[in-house]
Amino acid sequence: MTEPAAAVPPAALRQADGSLHCPHCRAEVAATEAFCEACGGALTPTAAASDDEPAEMAAPIEITRSIQADTDNQDTVVLVRPCTNCGGVIGADGYCQTCGTKAPTERDHYTEQPASWVAACCDRGVRHHRNEDATAVAAEPAPRSRAVLVVCDGVSTSIDSDVASLAAARAAREVLVAQRPTGLGTPASRVAAISGAVVKAAAAANTAVIDNTALDSENAASCTFAAAVVEADLVVFGNVGDSRVYWIPDHGSIGEPTELSVDDSVAQARIAMGTSREAAENGPQAHAITKWLGRDSPDFVPRTGSTVVNSPGWVLVCSDGLWNYASEAAALQSLVAEISTPESDPLPLAVALVEWANSQGGKDNISVALARL
Amino acid sequence: MADFTAEVYQNEFLPEGGTDVNAIVTVTCTAAGSAGQTGSGDAGEIIIVDTSGSMGRAKLEAAKVAAAAAVDQILDGTWFAVVAGTHQAYLAFPLVRSGRGMVQMDSNARYAAHQAISQFRSDGGTAMGTWLTLAGRLFDSVPELAQRHAILLTDGENHNETPDQLTNAIRGVTGKFQCDCRGVGVDWQVAEVRRIAQALLGSVDIIPEPDQMSQVFAELMQQSMSRGVADAQLRVWAPQGAQVLFVRQVSPTVEDLTSRRVEINPLTSGYPTGSWGDESRDYHVCVRLAAKATGQEQLAARVQLAVGNQVAAQGLVKAKWSDDEGLTTRINPEVAHYTGQTELAEAIQEGLAAKASGDEETATKKLGRAVQLAAETGNEEATTRLRKVVDIDDSETGTVRLKREVDKADEMALDTASTKTTRIKG
Incomplete structure (x- = not known):
């Protein structure tokens, strides 16, 4: 969203009830948005994003792409940014007028940065036709205050997983943002309260997935869930499936890089039975997950945990699109040390990690959410 | 619109x-x-009739009826002309020597055109290039025309021109007008006339019997008038x-x-x-x-x-x-279907060309392949036409024998219809 637009895009349309709608696809949009979240069409914001207000306070974004919608509707999206491949002009049909490359929609690649210390990047990768991953992050402005990081990875064999995963991530974020510490409490009671919120967030995400599944769908949408809530030096996390939460302390500081979450996967079950991680994660059905969210979910209660960090570093929530290429926490620590900038800005690091995964083959969609502690 | x-x-x-x-x-x-009626410019029609000596009395009389039937289908307001062709081209109607070589249709013009057509006499040779060149000049004389179409009738080979002369004449009028071509009887060359029709974005077909001419002409003109x-x-x-x-x-x-x-x-x-x-x-x-x-x-x-x-x-x-x-x-079914139909057209044309040059082996092979393709792609019309030229032993393998006695008109009809395709069955 930092690239200049070639022409002034149209403003959102205001309905009689005061709601704003995308002029391209009619999805509901917020006044501050420069792009429609549903179709990726360019908009001229009618209100400036407020700095003293956390991003999560922005109007909830509705995901209105019909679950029966023909994907060809994307062809009518008008994109005003130049072609990512050759810099050519994108036609009204969504393809470059010079080289024919399909212009990525906002759903294919997006970034979020609600505060200077928290950011996320979500990308289609190289090999998949759609981005079925989703991130949703929120943070209060003060560094190391309070942040919420959520990643959901849509299961590619199910229908409409891209719509469902985004709805799920945002529903979970809403629950976790609404949960605030009440009174002082003991550290143990804080952990219990936040863990309870993580369980509720997973339930809300599960409901969102089901709400975005066609009643007659023979292949119900489903996705994973991984979330981390940061409150000062406390990190509370939970997951369903194989999206992960890592603690990556800065190279050279005290503390061990740690994979905080435990996958619900066939690979993890083999590791638990004594198979080496490398063998398990590359073996047959390594990527088969044993728990997920969705209409056919057998169990959507996340396994939760918490940790208190005592050194500078990163809380990383990611999908397997990243950890496929660097599974061990130590490997991720080396990678982060190699590509992070000294300013500790989370957005360039999130984008760099996504680019790195793409350079490794980009076999899957990639989600990276980071909080700087 | x-x-x-x-x-x-x-x-x-x-x-x-x-x-x-x-x-x-x-x-x-x-x-x-309708042609010329949509506000985007006028339409023009020229009827070109072979009046060479080979037409003889029977074909010429049928051609007069056919030309008159075509004139009857031209909508009022449409610019038109009638050309009589031999080894030279004559403007039969309108009766002008300079200025615009076409007039707008109304009841008077229609009557006068009928009169002119009734005066046709069969005489002389055949030079289709000169007919096309004259038609091009007539269309050029009416600048307000947005749509230009001609019907050309011939009955014989282009004796009075070299192939190069015809080629040059075709090149001279390509893009100026569209032309549907019809050959009456069996003494004309399909390849020669197809060359004209293809360059001028028109169709080519055989009219085996003279008495079928007037219906064909009326239909061709109706179709042209419905192209708005x-x-x-x-x-x-x-x-x-x-x-x-x-x-x-x-x-x-x-x-x-x-x-x-x-x-x-x-x-x-x-x-x-x-x-x-x-x-x-x-x-x-x-x-x-x-x-x-x-x-x-x-x-x-x-x-x-x-x-x-x-x-x-x-x-x-x-x-x-x-x-x-x-x-x-x-495999996309539409792509497969039309790939087969294209090969079918080639197989028929190559098979008939081989047969004409006496290469029976190639002819049998190509027409056998055509029978196979026509069966595979469900083109029953092509199968029916092929049956008149070959005896089919097995359409699945494309095993055929050339018929000893073939009606020339059937063979020409197979040739002219070779490019017709069927749509895929939904």
């Missing part, structure tokens, strides 16, 4: 390293209106670095358009399609791309129909590279 739509049929999935994208694009026109879209162009955009391997019309007839390409811009080619009525035409487009990585998607072609300089309809031909063999090996 006419409405155009474009639909694309293809398998967009390519395997790793795949480069060639095939698609069938169906362009449909509705609400075309004077001219349209098929446009194919392909990405930089891509190669358009071919562009073919595949329905209602097979016409290779590749060589008729004109450049619109460095990435877009234009192909003339002539006038349109309420109808559908199918195009087969094949584009070669540089292979991209698995998972990548790109546009292989934008196939558009342009009227004037306005794009009236567009279909998108896509390429998606995938490692899913279930997707990449799927």
Whole structure:
């Protein structure tokens, strides 16, 4: 969203009830948005994003792409940014007028940065036709205050997983943002309260997935869930499936890089039975997950945990699109040390990690959410 | 105002390293209106009748009835003329020596044209190039014409011109008007007349018996009058670095358009399609791309129909590279059907050419293949016509024997109809 637009895009349309709608696809949009979240069409914001207000306070974004919608509707999206491949002009049909490359929609690649210390990047990768991953992050402005990081990875064999995963991530974020510490409490009671919120967030995400599944769908949408809530030096996390939460302390500081979450996967079950991680994660059905969210979910209660960090570093929530290429926490620590900038800005690091995964083959969609502690 | 739509049929999935994208694009026109009546310019019609000595009394009398029947179908207000052709071309109507060589139809003009046609006398030779050249000059004399169409009737070979003279004459009028050509009897050359029809975006067919002529002429003129879209162009955009391997019309007839390409811009080619009525035409487009990585998607072609300089309809031909063999090996039924129909047309024409030159072995092989393709693609009309030229032992394997006694008209009908295709059965 930092690239200049070639022409002034149209403003959102205001309905009689005061709601704003995308002029391209009619999805509901917020006044501050420069792009429609549903179709990726360019908009001229009618209100400036407020700095003293956390991003999560922005109007909830509705995901209105019909679950029966023909994907060809994307062809009518008008994109005003130049072609990512050759810099050519994108036609009204969504393809470059010079080289024919399909212009990525906002759903294919997006970034979020609600505060200077928290950011996320979500990308289609190289090999998949759609981005079925989703991130949703929120943070209060003060560094190391309070942040919420959520990643959901849509299961590619199910229908409409891209719509469902985004709805799920945002529903979970809403629950976790609404949960605030009440009174002082003991550290143990804080952990219990936040863990309870993580369980509720997973339930809300599960409901969102089901709400975005066609009643007659023979292949119900489903996705994973991984979330981390940061409150000062406390990190509370939970997951369903194989999206992960890592603690990556800065190279050279005290503390061990740690994979905080435990996958619900066939690979993890083999590791638990004594198979080496490398063998398990590359073996047959390594990527088969044993728990997920969705209409056919057998169990959507996340396994939760918490940790208190005592050194500078990163809380990383990611999908397997990243950890496929660097599974061990130590490997991720080396990678982060190699590509992070000294300013500790989370957005360039999130984008760099996504680019790195793409350079490794980009076999899957990639989600990276980071909080700087 | 006419409405155009474009639909694309293809398998967009390519395997790793795949480069060639095939698609069938169906362009449909509705609400075309009538020729010259839509406010976008006037229509002009010229009826060209062979009055050479070979026509004789019976064919000439039938030709007079046919020309008069065609005149009756011309809508009032349409500019028209009648040309009588021998080894020279004569303007039979209107009776003018200078100025505009065409007049607008009304009841007086219709009566006078009938009178002129009744004066036809058969005499002299055949030089179709001169007929076409005169028709071109007549159309040129009426600048307000937006739509120009002619019907040409002949009964014999082009004796009084060399092939080069005919070629030059065709070249001189290509793009000036469209021409539907009909041969009466069996003494004319299908290949010769097809050359004229193809260059002038028209049809070619045989009228075996003189008494069938007037109905054919009336229908041809009716059809032309129902084409309210004077001219349209098929446009194919392909990405930089891509190669358009071919562009073919595949329905209602097979016409290779590749060589008729004109450049619109460095990435877009234009192909003339002539006038349109309420109808559908199918195009087969094949584009070669540089292979991209698995998972990548790109546009292989934008196939558009342009009227004037306005794009009236567009279909998108896509390429998606995938490692899913279930997707990449799927054969699109429309592409397969028309690939077969195109080969069928070639097999018939090559088989008949071999037969004419006495090469029975090649003729048997090619016509056998044609029988096989006609059966596979469900083209029953072609099967019926082939049956009149060969005895079919087994249509599945294409085993045939050349018939000893073949009616010349049946053989010519097989030739002229060889490019007619059937639509895929839904």
